[in-house]
Amino acid sequence: MEQYLTAQHLLLILERITFSIIAGAAIGLEREIARKQAGLRTMILICLGSTLYMTVSRLAALTAEQPFDVTRVAAQVVTGVGFIGAGAIIQARGHVHGLTTAATIWTVAAIGLIIGAGYPFLGLGVTAIVLFILVLIRKAEDIIVKRWVRVNDTVEDAESNEPLIR
Numbered sequence: 001m002e003q004y005l006t007a008q009h010l011l012l013i014l015e016r017i018t019f020s021i022i023a024g025a026a027i028g029l030e031r032e033i034a035r036k037q038a039g040l041r042t043m044i045l046i047c048l049g050s051t052l053y054m055t056v057s058r059l060a061a062l063t064a065e066q067p068f069d070v071t072r073v074a075a076q077v078v079t080g081v082g083f084i085g086a087g088a089i090i091q092a093r094g095h096v097h098g099l100t101t102a103a104t105i106w107t108v109a110a111i112g113l114i115i116g117a118g119y120p121f122l123g124l125g126v127t128a129i130v131l132f133i134l135v136l137i138r139k140a141e142d143i144i145v146k147r148w149v150r151v152n153d154t155v156e157d158a159e160s161n162e163p164l165i166r
Contacts, residue, residue, distance in 0.1 A: 005059075012118075013055055015120060016051055016055060016115050016116055016118070016120055017048065017051060017052075019051075019115050019120035019123055019124060020047045020048045020050070020051035020111075020112050020115045020116070020120075020123070021044055021047070021048055022124070022127075023047050023108070023111050023112070023115065023123050023124060023126075023127040024043040024044035024045070024046060024047030024048060024108055024111075024112070025040060025043070025044050026127050026131060027043045027047075027104065027108055027111075027127060027130055027131065027134070028040035028041065028042060028043030028044055030131055030134050030135060031043060031101070031104065031134075034134070034138075036100075036101050037088055037098060037101050038088060038101050038104065038105055042105075043104070043105075043108050046081065046084070046105055046108045046109050046112065047108050047109070047111055047112040047115070048112065049077075049109075049112065050077050050081070050108075050109045050110070050111070050112025050113045050115075050116060051112040051113070051115045051116035052116065053073050053074075053076075053077050053112075053113075053116065054070070054073065054074060054077075054112070054113050054115075054116025054117050055116045056073065057070040057072070057073035057074070057116075058070055058116070058117070058118075070117075074113050074117075077109055077112075077113060078106075078109070078110075081105060081106055081109040082106065084105055085101075085102030085103070085105045085106050086102065088101045088102045088105060089101075089102050100134075104130070104134070107126075107130055108130075110126075111123045111126050111127055111130070114126065
């Protein structure tokens with residue numbers, strides 16, 4: 001297999017590794033700042049791992065004597081990362097926590113696969129979209145929910161005289 005790895009191949013692999021570390025770090029840093037479960041190191045490792053799995057799949061396709069489906073490895077990454085995401089979801093006191101973290105983990109793995117497939121700039125573009133969703137939409141959501149809750153806090157239940165939303 002190494003006979004096919006030229007200096008150009010190695011540089012492309014290093015480029016993809018670098019891009020995946022940058023993408024994972026950007027999203028992980030946001031999660032750290034937001035004090036969420038899966039932070040900087042976790043997101044870097046998920047993105048890097050996905051990139052490496054896709055890279056291994058592509059390298060195997062280069063050396064295969066028969067047709068090789070590189071998407072098989074990607075499909076297994078999706079399944080495996082689903083288990084990690086499921087571990088981030090917690091139910092406590094009747095409330096579910098960690099759904100956004102689980103979705104972020106799943107999306108970061110997809111970004112790693114995109115980068116590993118040879119589209120590093122697309123991966124960075126998707127990273128920017130994810131950051132937009134995590135940061136700006138969270139702020140908009142907070143504003144909308146606070147206004148909605150403030151309006152509905154004054155509405156009382158006719159029977160118990162208690163606010164409907166606490």
